[in-house]
Amino acid sequence: MTGVVKRFPGVVANDGVEFELRKGEVHALLGENGAGKSTLSNILTGLYRPDEGTIELDGTPVVFNSPKAALDAGIGMVHQHFRLVEPFTVAENVVLGNPETPFVIDTEAIVERVTELAQRYDMAVDPRARIWQLSVGEQQRVEILKVLYRGARVLILDEPTAVLTPIEANALFKTLRAMTAEGRTVIFISHKLDEVMSVSDRITVLRGGRTVGTVDTASTNTRDLAAMMVGRSVDFQRVVRTAPAQVDNVVLEATNLCGIDDRGRQALHDVCLTVSRGEIVGVAGVAGNGQRELAEVIAGMRTATAGTVTIEGSPVSNGKARSAIAGGIAHVPEDRLHTGLAAGHSVADNMALKSYRSPILSRFGLLKRQAITSQAADLVDKYDVKTPGTDTPVRLLSGGNVQKVLLAREFSTQPKLLIAASPTRGLDVGAIETVRARLVEAADNGVGVLLISEDLEEILSLADRVAVMYEGRIVAVLPAAEATRENVGLLMGGANLEASR
Amino acid sequence: MRSPLRLERRLEQPRWLNWAIPLLSLAAALVVGAIVLLITGKNPLDVYQRIFERGFLSVRAITGTLRTATPLAFTGLCAAAAFRLGVINIGGEGQLYVGAIGASLVGLWMGDSYPVGIVIIAMVIFGAFFGGLYATIVGVLRAQFNTNEIITSLMLNYIAAILLNYLIFNSFSYWRDPRSAGFPSGKPLEKRTYWPTFEIGGVSIPFGLLLAVAAGIFLWVLYRRSRFGFEVGIIADSPRAARYVGIRTKWTIIVVTAMSGALAGIGGSSQVGDFAHYLDAKGLQLNNFGYTGIVVAALARLNPLGALLVAVLLGGLTNAGYSLQGPDFPSGLVGTLQGLILFTAVAGEILMKYKIRPNRAARKAAVAS
Numbered sequence: 001m002t003g004v005v006k007r008f009p010g011v012v013a014n015d016g017v018e019f020e021l022r023k024g025e026v027h028a029l030l031g032e033n034g035a036g037k038s039t040l041s042n043i044l045t046g047l048y049r050p051d052e053g054t055i056e057l058d059g060t061p062v063v064f065n066s067p068k069a070a071l072d073a074g075i076g077m078v079h080q081h082f083r084l085v086e087p088f089t090v091a092e093n094v095v096l097g098n099p100e101t102p103f104v105i106d107t108e109a110i111v112e113r114v115t116e117l118a119q120r121y122d123m124a125v126d127p128r129a130r131i132w133q134l135s136v137g138e139q140q141r142v143e144i145l146k147v148l149y150r151g152a153r154v155l156i157l158d159e160p161t162a163v164l165t166p167i168e169a170n171a172l173f174k175t176l177r178a179m180t181a182e183g184r185t186v187i188f189i190s191h192k193l194d195e196v197m198s199v200s201d202r203i204t205v206l207r208g209g210r211t212v213g214t215v216d217t218a219s220t221n222t223r224d225l226a227a228m229m230v231g232r233s234v235d236f237q238r239v240v241r242t243a244p245a246q247v248d249n250v251v252l253e254a255t256n257l258c259g260i261d262d263r264g265r266q267a268l269h270d271v272c273l274t275v276s277r278g279e280i281v282g283v284a285g286v287a288g289n290g291q292r293e294l295a296e297v298i299a300g301m302r303t304a305t306a307g308t309v310t311i312e313g314s315p316v317s318n319g320k321a322r323s324a325i326a327g328g329i330a331h332v333p334e335d336r337l338h339t340g341l342a343a344g345h346s347v348a349d350n351m352a353l354k355s356y357r358s359p360i361l362s363r364f365g366l367l368k369r370q371a372i373t374s375q376a377a378d379l380v381d382k383y384d385v386k387t388p389g390t391d392t393p394v395r396l397l398s399g400g401n402v403q404k405v406l407l408a409r410e411f412s413t414q415p416k417l418l419i420a421a422s423p424t425r426g427l428d429v430g431a432i433e434t435v436r437a438r439l440v441e442a443a444d445n446g447v448g449v450l451l452i453s454e455d456l457e458e459i460l461s462l463a464d465r466v467a468v469m470y471e472g473r474i475v476a477v478l479p480a481a482e483a484t485r486e487n488v489g490l491l492m493g494g495a496n497l498e499a500s501r
Numbered sequence: 502m503r504s505p506l507r508l509e510r511r512l513e514q515p516r517w518l519n520w521a522i523p524l525l526s527l528a529a530a531l532v533v534g535a536i537v538l539l540i541t542g543k544n545p546l547d548v549y550q551r552i553f554e555r556g557f558l559s560v561r562a563i564t565g566t567l568r569t570a571t572p573l574a575f576t577g578l579c580a581a582a583a584f585r586l587g588v589i590n591i592g593g594e595g596q597l598y599v600g601a602i603g604a605s606l607v608g609l610w611m612g613d614s615y616p617v618g619i620v621i622i623a624m625v626i627f628g629a630f631f632g633g634l635y636a637t638i639v640g641v642l643r644a645q646f647n648t649n650e651i652i653t654s655l656m657l658n659y660i661a662a663i664l665l666n667y668l669i670f671n672s673f674s675y676w677r678d679p680r681s682a683g684f685p686s687g688k689p690l691e692k693r694t695y696w697p698t699f700e701i702g703g704v705s706i707p708f709g710l711l712l713a714v715a716a717g718i719f720l721w722v723l724y725r726r727s728r729f730g731f732e733v734g735i736i737a738d739s740p741r742a743a744r745y746v747g748i749r750t751k752w753t754i755i756v757v758t759a760m761s762g763a764l765a766g767i768g769g770s771s772q773v774g775d776f777a778h779y780l781d782a783k784g785l786q787l788n789n790f791g792y793t794g795i796v797v798a799a800l801a802r803l804n805p806l807g808a809l810l811v812a813v814l815l816g817g818l819t820n821a822g823y824s825l826q827g828p829d830f831p832s833g834l835v836g837t838l839q840g841l842i843l844f845t846a847v848a849g850e851i852l853m854k855y856k857i858r859p860n861r862a863a864r865k866a867a868v869a870s
Contacts, residue, residue, distance in 0.1 A: 321747030
């Protein structure tokens, strides 16, 4: 690919990208959110067309008008969000949309071929199983099989490990190796440095829509890559706090909280937790151990079946988000774009999402549009949100800027408690730094911060105390000094600290 | 084979599209309609000119047009109000019938003993209340049990029609005129309680239309400027975000659906008070006001003020159809045109989201061959 340019309103997503792929390699595409990785892969697979530049395949210029055209040329993509039909079987999904599939489907033949493909690349998956019965890792294998079945020579994987456990990720890497050994080529999109180092042969780094450079993996290291990615060296040290936690000033007191999840199973068992002024309390745990339910119960989005929540001693009405907001609870939910924000609404509307009822922004039930716009303009300025304007829908912003909008709004309500659920997930290195700095700044200013994260590194580098959740219970609360990787890791896995000593 | 044109997703929807696309749709419908007319051996320009004259150009034409536009304005607002929230209330038809039942009930009951103003106000309120209450069935089912409102509201239309027939044809109800033994009909209102009309330059404007304009303006302000409208927008965009900030989603669904039904209900009141002056079971069912209202809302892109304009436009078309009907102007023609307008309006919707670009590769391929 030479000189590829793609413009969107207000943004140039690809601004002269150079990219060269050799047969049989795993080529990592590394870059921050908004660096242009997704745009580039969408161009390669025919979803977008470049405004400028050329793509050559085996030396001949090609133009892909549709994903089908790209697939016919042997380029297939495994998306981050799967495109599978849940009630269908694996085999059915694999042949779905394949033009060679005859009108009457010979299930047995397909199952045989799928099994054969799966075995060749060491991907354990039952072709007769229905998609909804499969784990996320298995579903990803189906996506890969789908592309292989179509005879793809080049596979593009968009952040494939984001949804995988470490074991599943290792299995995936093995599969990728098996495929390249047969002469297939893999483009591996990621922003995780370690992973890129361990899986790829060569790495192309993108920044701000341009190619920074292509390097051989053997001749580089994570520090250099990080520098290429963000344009400056980043250090991963534990953050230094300027103000200590005020331990006798309790902000949040949650007592004996019980709650059920969306499927009606008990997800919280007698959870007790306190957060003091200026304190960052980390909640560690493997995903799905009740962290989301805990955050939602405290934020009033979910009704507790038992227990109480108080903020600075005054109770918050159970299951009433407005009461929680009025009580001073800010909440940065895991799902930013569709829970924390209304994606189709403008930046200005989203900035006002929690304060539109205040007398500053509305009177007699009518909104003061000018006040809403000027408040948004101030926040965009203060939090350095990169957006074409305050009337741009937030769904058009990049991941990091989406999070900035959300944080700006939550901080602007001057909270007493801030619940941050996976606040840096999916963000690039630069944005992660900004978000973490904001959390620390908030704590330094006396806000109690409840940081829920699956990223242990994040919790260990930020939290004053670490609560570990396992199967809906808080199994331990450790002060920072005792919260080592090993200790917390053991507790997350359900082990008993005393017994394992 | 590649098509010479391709669709490209729009990332932003410029404001002018809100005007340009409905107009373009209308123009496209007229062009297709012209082809149909040519095939049937008519001169399209001549036919369109006559429609325009009979719909909009004379005092009599405008009077008739406004008369037809009045119920369409109400049912259009009814659909727009609910669609804005993402509640597809297609029960405007039934809600209008039930509103007419409510309005005629109170009109007959109060007619000879209360001051005219009070009776008229009571008819408006009862129409709104009955229509709103009827729609609340849909709203509550949707809010509490997540029932598909398209199905419930559609089914309730049939029930309302059966109720209407029962009251007039199959029973000796309060609404039925006891003197109409041969051919059953509704009991007439007192003459003094007929709704007033207002003359401007010879054009008579029914009171109901003024109510519709007021309702349109109210709805526009509500959705564009009010906190309630903001909440409706958030729920429509992202129900989870609404839950996150504590918006009372269920309550809002019920209120909006009731309001939507109330608008159709006032349309029913207006049918009784402005035009028929009795519960006209046959007449109400003849015109499909409720279903045409969905077309009105869709063409207006759910904009309440737009719905008023579109109602007048479609009203004019329908009205011209009535007065031109004859051997050289088939009665199906207006229906055909309306269908075409709806068709092109729905097709035009895709242009809101996508833009058409020439397909460069196809052009090159064509040159090469």
